[in-house]
Amino acid sequence: MTPFTFQSPSNILFEAGASRKIADLVQQYGAERVMLVTDKGVRAAGLTRDAEAAITAAGISLTVFEDVVADPPSHVIETAVGQCRDNKVDLVVSIGGGSALDTAKLVAYLAKTPDRLDDIYGVGLAKGQRLPLILAPTTAGTGSEVTPIAIVTTPTTEKKGVVSPKLIPDWAVLDPELTLGLPANVTAATGIDAMVHAIEAYTSKVKKNPMSDQLARQALTLLAANVRQVCRNGRDIEARSQMLLGSMLAGMAFANSPVAAVHALAYPIGAIFHVPHGLSNALVLPHVLQFNLPAAEALYAELAELVKPGSGATSQADRARVFIDEMVSIGRDCHVPVSLAAVGIGQDDLKKLAEDAMKQTRLLVNNPRPLTYDDAYAIYSAAYDERSNRSVRAVP
The missing domain is CATH 1.20.1090.10 (Dehydroquinate synthase-like - alpha domain)
Incomplete structure (x- = not known):
C-alpha cells in the first residue's frame, strides 16, 4: 500500500442549533477577547446574533470584523489582522461562507506570528503558532471548516493558497440551521x-x-x-x-x-x-x-x-x-x-x-x-x- 498522511480537525460539533454553543467552546479556552470574522450579509441575516449575544453575556470582549467579501483580497485580510492585534484578541471565531472562514484562518495565524501574508503562499510555509480557532460554515460547499487551506486574491487578481496544518481549526461547528435561508x-x-x-x-x-x-x-x-x-x-x-x-x-x-x-x-x-x-x-x-x-x-x-x-x-x-x-x-x-x-x-x-x-x-x-x-x-x-x-x- 502506498504510504500516506491524513490530517483533520481535533473536534467536530454537528447538531441543529450548534452555533448557539460557540460561547461554551470559547470559554473552554479561557479567552477574554474574541474576534468574530464574518460578512455583512451573514450578520444582517441574523446568523451571528445568538453567538454574539452568548459571547457577550459570558463577559467576553467581542470584536466583530464584518468586512469580508467574496474571494477575499489580501488587503481585507491584512486589515482584519491589524484589528485583531490592536484589540489583543486571544481567540478567533468565524461564522460565514468559505471566504469568511478562510479569512479567519489567516487572521488567527498572522495575528500570532511575525509572518507576512506574502511569505506564506504555498504549501507548508506557515509553520508558527496561531490563536485558537472555531469555524462555523453557513453554506454546504467549501468544506473550509475542516481544511488546512485558505485562498486569497492578490492585488494582481491571482488566486493564491496558503496550505498548512496550522490552519486546521480547533473546532468545526456544523449547524444546519445556519444554511436554511440560503437562496x-x-x-x-x-x-x-x-x-x-x-x-x-x-x-x-x-x-x-x-x-x-x-x-x-x-x-x-x-x-x-x-x-x-x-x-x-x-x-x-x-x-x-x-x-x-x-x-x-x-x-x-x-x-x-x-x-x-x-x-x-x-x-x-x-x-x-x-x-x-x-x-x-x-x-x-x-x-x-x-x-x-x-x-x-x-x-x-x-x-x-x-x-x-x-x-x-x-x-x-x-x-x-x-x-x-x-x-x-x-x-x-x-x-x-x-x-x-x-x-x-x-x-x-x-x-x-x-x-x-x-x-x-x-x-x-x-x-x-x-x-x-x-x-x-x-x-x-x-x-x-x-x-x-x-x-x-x-x-x-
Whole structure:
C-alpha cells in the first residue's frame, strides 16, 4: 500500500442549533477577547446574533470584523489582522461562507506570528503558532471548516493558497440551521462545489489515499441524493443536514487528497470576473470531466452508482458516461448557468483565463491527465458557448 498522511480537525460539533454553543467552546479556552470574522450579509441575516449575544453575556470582549467579501483580497485580510492585534484578541471565531472562514484562518495565524501574508503562499510555509480557532460554515460547499487551506486574491487578481496544518481549526461547528435561508442559486453552486471536492479528491493523481477515498464516496452519496431537494425546498432541515455533512466529508477528503484542474480553471473566473467560486467550478466541471475521461474512466465508473443508483450501465465506459451525464443533469436541474457567456465573460477573455489557469501548478499537478495551455483554452472555449453545453463531448 502506498504510504500516506491524513490530517483533520481535533473536534467536530454537528447538531441543529450548534452555533448557539460557540460561547461554551470559547470559554473552554479561557479567552477574554474574541474576534468574530464574518460578512455583512451573514450578520444582517441574523446568523451571528445568538453567538454574539452568548459571547457577550459570558463577559467576553467581542470584536466583530464584518468586512469580508467574496474571494477575499489580501488587503481585507491584512486589515482584519491589524484589528485583531490592536484589540489583543486571544481567540478567533468565524461564522460565514468559505471566504469568511478562510479569512479567519489567516487572521488567527498572522495575528500570532511575525509572518507576512506574502511569505506564506504555498504549501507548508506557515509553520508558527496561531490563536485558537472555531469555524462555523453557513453554506454546504467549501468544506473550509475542516481544511488546512485558505485562498486569497492578490492585488494582481491571482488566486493564491496558503496550505498548512496550522490552519486546521480547533473546532468545526456544523449547524444546519445556519444554511436554511440560503437562496436556491447559492445552494446549487455551493452544493456542486462540494461535489467537485469529492470527485477531485477521489481522482487526485498525487495523494489519493484510502481514507480520502471513503470520505469522498460517502460525501458524494449524500450530496447527490440531496442537492436537488435543497434547491427545491431550502427549508428541509434533514436535506440541509445531509448536505452540510457531505460538504464537511468532502472537505476532509480533499484536504488530504488535493483538488485539481476543475479548481485550477475555476480560480481565474472568480478572481478576474468575481463569479462565485462554486459557480465557477460548475461552469467548467463538465468539460474538465470530459477532458480527464481517458485517464479517469475507471474511477468515474466507480462513482457512477453513487450519483445515479440503478442506472443499469454495465461496461466501464458506459458507467463513466452515466457519471458525467448525471453531473451535467444535476447542474441543469438546479438551474445553474451553463456557459461562461451567461455570466458575462467574453470570448476575448479566454486567453487570459487560460494563462492564469496555468499558474495554478499546485493544483494542476494533481490532475489525472496532464493539462497544457492549449487544453485549458479548449476547455474554456467549450464552456463559453452554451450550445457546446448541450453535449459535454466537445472537448477532445
